[in-house]
Amino acid sequence: MRTLIAGNWKMHGSKDWSRKPAEFDETLPSRQRTGIDVLICPPFPYLAAMAKACEGLDIAVGSQDCHANSSGAHTGETSAEMVADCGATYAIVGHSERRAAGESDSDACQKAEAALRAGLIPIICVGETLEQREAGEALSVVEGQIKESVPYGYDDYVIAYEPVWAIGTGKVAEISDIKEMHDHIRGIVGANTRILYGGSVKPGNAKDILATENVNGALIGGASLEMADLAAIARSA
Numbered sequence: 296m297r298t299l300i301a302g303n304w305k306m307h308g309s310k311d312w313s314r315k316p317a318e319f320d321e322t323l324p325s326r327q328r329t330g331i332d333v334l335i336c337p338p339f340p341y342l343a344a345m346a347k348a349c350e351g352l353d354i355a356v357g358s359q360d361c362h363a364n365s366s367g368a369h370t371g372e373t374s375a376e377m378v379a380d381c382g383a384t385y386a387i388v389g390h391s392e393r394r395a396a397g398e399s400d401s402d403a404c405q406k407a408e409a410a411l412r413a414g415l416i417p418i419i420c421v422g423e424t425l426e427q428r429e430a431g432e433a434l435s436v437v438e439g440q441i442k443e444s445v446p447y448g449y450d451d452y453v454i455a456y457e458p459v460w461a462i463g464t465g466k467v468a469e470i471s472d473i474k475e476m477h478d479h480i481r482g483i484v485g486a487n488t489r490i491l492y493g494g495s496v497k498p499g500n501a502k503d504i505l506a507t508e509n510v511n512g513a514l515i516g517g518a519s520l521e522m523a524d525l526a527a528i529a530r531s532a
């Protein structure tokens with residue numbers, strides 16, 4: 296199974312960030328990335344330019360969301376077909392920052408299905424809050440999210456386990472907790488689905504996280520904004 300190193304730029308960047316893929320490739324050329332897929336997920340307005348900037352560099356581009364419908368009267372929304380039309384091949388769905396804004400498992404599921412219909416690989420995000428972890432509910436919460444957020448009858452998707460309390464906080468889950476959760480997720484999704492860890496992944500902790508059984512890559516926020524950091528994380532995979 297190929298390791299996926301995915302950068303989620305969230306609401307960061309500008310037009311001139313299309314220089315970043317070349318910067319990444321200078322630091323870690325594609326010939327040194329055997330067995331690793333690299334993905335960058337910029338904000339919607341930059342998708343097409345990023346896809347162009349990634350041509351020939353063996354770096355994939357994805358969106359951070361997509362709408363469940365292909366087209367229609369949905370002001371401000373972007374369909375999976377439009378994302379694919381821009382040259383992207385992945386779409387993140389159900390990120391906890393969108394769940395916090397009211398998105399449900401069912402929304403994430405419909406978006407994941409829309410992504411698959413459009414030929415994109417959805418990265419379906421799941422993860423417990425600190426309250427849920429402290430109440431001993433982490434495994435059951437994540438299991439419930441996966442059962443409700445993964446569309447039936449498809450297998451080309453990625454799961455990203457991102458404990459909400461570890462996102463952007465500098466707090467990282469213990470390796471033993473990551474292993475326990477990823478083993479649990481493996482039991483639900485089967486042998487062929489990539490399971491990423493996300494939440495304050497940095498060059499300094501990536502090696503141990505990526506060496507953990509059933510961790511098939513990382514979804515990286517803050518540290519993906521600097522190509523030197525993203526490349527260092529990819530190198531440690």
Ligand code: 13P
Pocket residue numbers: 303390457461462463464465493494495496514515516517518
């Ligand atoms: P950080 O790496 O900044 O904690 O963000 C993780 C994340 O939310 C990636 O989707």
